[in-house]
Amino acid sequence: MNVHAPPWPACSNVVQQRWYSSAAAAAAASSAQVSVVPCLKDNYAYVMHGGGVPVTVVDPGEAVPVERELARLGVAPEYVLLTHHHDDHVGGVTRIKEAHPNVKVVYCEADRDRMPVSADVAVSPSSTFALGDLQAEVIDTGGHTRHHVAFHIADAGVVFTGDALFVLGCGRLFEGTAEQMHESLARLAALPPKTRVYAGHEYSVANADFARAIDPKNAGLRARANQLRVLRSAGMPTLPTTIESERELNIFLRASEKEIADSVSKSVGEEVSDPVNVFAALRRLKDNA
């Protein structure tokens, strides 16, 4: 982890115009559905569809399972959203673009040199873009990678968080600092509580085990851990979660709570109280768990 990385240039503002969804499109979008598509070992791609929302693929780690789901639904993709450049999130995009030449690929403009296809819609963090008749918000979630972004479609009540926020966990810091990731998670935590969260990996049970080691007396966490285990043993995905559930239970969003700080201090053998330092220590403990 490079904690002393120099500040990187912000993504340039390719899409600056603010854009608002029409009331009718917004109302319909609340009934949009999201298919969870397992890819590779433990990745999830997603297909958002229905409710007048354009058919939108998110983070296709491989093409075949995504194409199978599109065929099952009888739809063609209109957009592909990519949260970051890692292979397990973009591995299928070239084939999807070849099979559907009109599909619009959307990602952070600053990642253009390390993406396998060119962007049809190059976005910058903290901007919005038109996703069909809807407005989609690009949330700066740097930390796992420099230019990682999340996609929030408020009218559909969903956010796609890639490798920033997981059920009861968060992504590893490969290119960013603990402070940056802490801020990224705070941006996600500030979304409306009922927002459904679709993350990039099925790490929930391992995250729950780690969270319970840090916060063992939390009855809500115990109940949630049991629920996650039941889902997994039935072969079901544990996604989506909600912002509300993660704010309440995810220890990486609770670094400012005294109980978490005290537990972390005990684990590392020294007093840690500043929320960024608590978060950094939690992330290190999880990396070594």
Ligand SMILES: [Zn+2]
């Ligand atoms: Zn990644």
